[in-house]
Every structure is written in structure tokens, then in C-alpha cells.
Amino acid sequence: MIKYLRSTSEVFRVLFSFWSTSIASELEYQLNLVIEIISVVANLTGSIFILSLFYSPTTNLGGWSWHASLVVLGIYTILDGYTTSFLHPNLSRIVRHVQNGTLDFVLLKPINSQLWLSFRIFSPWGIPSILSGITLVIIGFINSQANFSIKSLLLSILMVLSSFIILYSLWFLIATTSIWFVRVWNANEVLRSTLVAGRYPISAYPESLRRIFTFILPIAFLTTVPAEAILNILSYRIAFLSLILAIAFLFISKRFWMFALKFYTSASS
């Protein structure tokens, strides 16, 4: 137990120094902050505007009230920031490591290679998205008159965590295939463009797509389920399913990485 705790604290210490160095290097580009803030504000305005097109006193989107669907949009925005901060900067580099053969050096480091590849860099440019997403969630929550309880708060945090894990695993699974197909980066673009569907509650889609978004590409568990947890309308069955899915995805991504490494022959050798 103590050994386990020590190794966990070691991991956090390493991650902390990784992130502080990457923040320091990113802060070289201060103009980016301005661009990022403009893009987050413009994106949010646009998304809220498009969402508002579906609402009138008599119509709604898939049975979700206006404020409830703002929570979904907020979760989507948080995930977008998470992607900008972690997934995109780190996982886009796997492709380059494979191409240039520098993956060798990563594998030689005395640290779990999946951890290093996935969380080496923290880009601060996702923070505006994350903050505005949280704001949107709070605004939606307060105005939708949902009941607040410690239990639902805990459940919400758990569901958001599991959506983080599922999203991470999807990205990592695709990035891993770059061991075989070097130029795989566009596959992540495909994933990104499909996940846009998560901007709206899953019940806004026709039955057939709803099934695809639940069982094949788990978009429902990325945004709708956490939003339901926050609004205190989530059934325990779905919450349990989400946790199982997150654990399964994480496990599969780890095993798949180990499997893929067996085929890694290093560049130019």
C-alpha cells in the first residue's frame, strides 16, 4: 500500500514538472492567448445561437429544456478544452515520434510510456474553454431548478471523469494505430468531427443514430450522461454502465498499446 502511494505521488511529481515546463514554453506565444479567447467567445456565441434556433415557447430539442441543454453544451465545451490542453498536443506527437524514430527514446525512459506520451505536455490554451464550459454548466444548472445534493455532485464528478477517460481512450486507440499506419493523424480529425454530435442531447437524434451514439461511438456517455448526472435525472443503471465503459476503454487502450509496441520496429532500421 505504501509503495503504491509512493509511486502515485511520484507520478504526480513528474507530471507537475512536465506541465510547469510546458506552460513556461507555451507562454512564449502570448498572442495565442488573445486568439484563443476570441475563438472561445465566438465559438460559444455561435453554438448558443444555433441551439437557440431549436427553441421556441412550444418547441424544444429532444425533450430537453433550454437550460438543461446548456448544461450539455457546457460539458461539450469542457471536453473541447480538455482536448486542446491534453489530447491534441500530446497524441498528435505520437505520429511524429513514430515517423522520426524518436519513440525509441520514449520507450527507454524509466516511466510508463503510455503515461509519458499522453500527459507529457499541458497546453494552457484549453483553459478558456474549460472555464467557459464550467460557467455554462453552472448557469444551466441554476436556472433549470434541479435539486442539488452531495450525492448528485459526487455522481456528476464521477460521470465527468469517466467521460474524460472514454474520450482519452478513443483518441489514444486511434493514435496507437500510427505504429502500423504512420499517417493516421487524419483519423483523429474524423473522430473530432463526429464528436461534434455531442453538442446536443442524445435524445435529439433519430432512434437509429441514438443507438449508434450509445453503443458504437459512445457520444452519449461523453456529454449527455454527465449532464443528466448534474441535473439529477440520471438512472443508476446508466451511471454504472458509464463507469464500466470507462474502465473497459482504459484497459483496452493499455492492452492495445502493449500489443502495438510488439510491432514497433523503429524508423530507419
Added chain:
Amino acid sequence: MIKLSKDLFKYIISWLRVPIALISTQYSLMIEYRAEIILWAISGILPLIMLAIWKEATISERIGLSDDYLTRYFVSAFIVRQFTAVWVMVSFEEDNLEGRLSPYLLQPLMPFWRYFSSHIAEQISRIPIVLIMLLVLNASIPNILWIPSLKTLVIFCCALFSAFCVRFLLHWMFSMICFWSDRVSALERLLLIPYLFLSGLVAPLDTFPTPIRNFANLTPFPYILAFPSNILAEKKIDLISNFTSLFFWAILLFLLSYLFWKRGIRHYSGMGA
């Protein structure tokens, strides 16, 4: 008379020699990247996702948009988006940063045409992919496709090509910022935001409140996407005023980008030289 027509023919061929050579070499290059082009094509499915939402949403009937029109509009938007994809800012930035622009400038060909032809070549290589995607769509949702009249198709192709030119010139104009700054790809993301929300990609412009629709019509974006899509969807629209706006934007952007190019080239010092 025969000699004259022969000479004319020769003249036209010699004039076409460069574009044909450019497009055919770029086409073979694109064929090398076909796997990526397939992935790019699939990542353009946003209009189809939006179609699903709009059809399911109860609001569309209230606004007076029929299901039929919505389907046709978004399928058309999907097609238009596929053939107006532009990435010149990314490749121009890359060429600029890696010093490839310098040898291009030495050649007796304006670098503009190099990028333009590579986009055209990519679109040609996209045709079969888009056709297959449409067939798959038709198989999964029967009768979603329709056969437009020949006249519609001809007008559509003209509008599509003009729309592509306007979008290309817009991005080309912003690429010129490369001469002064090296973070143009961040600007490209900014440029995509108004395109996403104002062009009609996620919602037909008819659903917008009037002030916002009027505002959108002042920007080039609706002419890039909504206008050609509406033609293919066989909606009754004012062709002349829309085409005029397209040409207006094309000329304006052309002049501006030419101006920026002249200034930028004077400023250019050859990265990595």
C-alpha cells in the same frame, strides 16, 4: 482558314499546357495521399449530423421548412462542403517556414497557381469518394438522393466553382499574413468559426432571425455554402443577386490579396536563407 484554325488550336494548347501539367502532377501527388483524402472526406459529415437533428426537431415545420427541403439542403451542403475544402493557409505557412517558398518564387509561375491547382486536383480525387459516400447514404436511408435537372446541375457547378474560388481567395488573402507572422494556423481556426455558423453549414439561413440573416448576407460566407446548396436543393432563389455577390467578393478578395502579396513579397526575406 485551315491554317488559322490550326494556329488557334496550337495557341490554345500552348496556353493550356501549364495548367494541365500543374493539375496532372498535383493529381498524381494527391493519389498518393488517397487514404488521407478519404479520411478528410469522412470528417466532413457535419451537415449530415445536423440533418438528423433538424429532421427530428419539431421546430422546422413551424418555420415552414418541409422535411424534403431539409434533407435536400443538408445533403447538398455536404456535397458543397466537400468540394470547397481549402487548406491553403496551412500549406502556405509550412512552405514559408521551411523555406520552400524561395525556390517557388524563382520559377516563372506565380506561386498562387501552385496552391490553386493542388486544391483542384484534390477535388478531382475526391469525386469517387464522395460518390461512394452518397451511395452508402442512399443505401442506409432509402430515397434520400434525388436527380436534379441538367439545368440545375450546370448552374450548380458554376456556383460551386465560384464559391470555391471565393473561399480560396479568402484564405489566400489571410495566408499573406505569413510574411509578417508565423502563427497563421491559429488564425485559420478563427476564420473557420464564422464559416461554421454563418455559412448555413449547421442551419439553413431561413431559420435565422432576420437581423442575423441580414448580417450573414453581408459576409461572404452564405454565398460560399448556402447559395450553391440551395441551387442543388432546387429551392427558388434569386440567382442574379447571389451570383453578383459572389463575383463582387471574388473581385474584392482578388484585389486585396494581390495588394497584400505585393507588399508581403517586398517584406519577405527568405526564411532559412
